[in-house]
Amino acid sequence: MSSKTPSSLKWLAGKRSRLAGKLTAYQHELVEVEERQLWLRNEIEKTAGLIAAVDSTIGLHEIQIEPSDIRPTRPRRKALFAHGMVSRSVLSFLHAHPEHWFSTSELMDVLCGAAKIFRTDYDPDFLRRLLRRRLRAMAARKILERHGERISNTEQRWRLSRQHTGRSVQRAADASSRCIT
Numbered sequence: 001m002s003s004k005t006p007s008s009l010k011w012l013a014g015k016r017s018r019l020a021g022k023l024t025a026y027q028h029e030l031v032e033v034e035e036r037q038l039w040l041r042n043e044i045e046k047t048a049g050l051i052a053a054v055d056s057t058i059g060l061h062e063i064q065i066e067p068s069d070i071r072p073t074r075p076r077r078k079a080l081f082a083h084g085m086v087s088r089s090v091l092s093f094l095h096a097h098p099e100h101w102f103s104t105s106e107l108m109d110v111l112c113g114a115a116k117i118f119r120t121d122y123d124p125d126f127l128r129r130l131l132r133r134r135l136r137a138m139a140a141r142k143i144l145e146r147h148g149e150r151i152s153n154t155e156q157r158w159r160l161s162r163q164h165t166g167r168s169v170q171r172a173a174d175a176s177s178r179c180i181t
Contacts, residue, residue: 054067055067080115080117080122080130081111081115081130085114085115086111086130086131086134087134087138089110089111089114089115090107090110090111090131090134090135090138091138091143091160093107093110093114094144094158094159094160095160097159098159098160099159100159101147101157101158101159102157102158102159103155103156103157103158104128104131104132104135104155104156104158105155107131107135107158108127108128108131111127111131112127132156135156135158139158142161142163143160143161144158144159144160144161145158145159145160145161145162146158147159
C-alpha cells in the first residue's frame with residue numbers, strides 16, 4: 001500500500017525546485033558580471049593611461065592649457081547590431097533546426113552569441129523588445145511560424161515556416177543542380 005503525498009509537501013518541493021533554479025541562474029549571471037567587471041577595470045586602466053599620456057603631450061605644447069579644463073565628450077554609440085544581423089542570426093539558426101520550436105529567450109541567447117555580447121551589458125527588456133519586434137515582422141511575412149499558445153507575457157515559441165523551409169530547400173537544390181551542369 002502506498003501513501004499519497006500531501007499537496008502541501010508537493011507545493012513545498014515545487015517551490016524549492018523553482019528557488020534552486022533561480023539560484024543557479026543568478027550564480028551563472030554573477031560569473032558573467034564578474035568577467036565583465038574585470039574587463040571594464042582593465043579598460044579603465046588603459047584609458048586612464050592614455051589620458052595621462054595625452055596630458056603630458058599637451059604640457060609640451062608652446063601654448064599652455066590646463067588638461068582638466070577640457071570637458072569630456074560622450075563617445076558615440078555604434079549600433080548594437082549591424083543592419084540585418086538580427087534576421088540573419090535567427091534565420092541561420094532556425095535553418096539548422098527547421099522542425100524545432102524555440103522560445104524567445106533561446107533565440108535571444110543565439111542572437112547574443114552571434115553578436116558576441118553579454119546579455120547583462122544591455123537592458124534585457126530592450127534586447128527582448130528588439131528581438132520580438134523582428135520576430136513578429138518575420139511572422140507577418142510568413143517566414144516564421146508562431147506557436148499558438150504563449151509561454152508567458154514575453155515568451156513565445158517560434159520556428160521556420162514550412163513554406164519558407166520548402167523554398168530554401170528548393171533554392172539549395174536549384175543551386176546544386178546549376179553547379180553540377
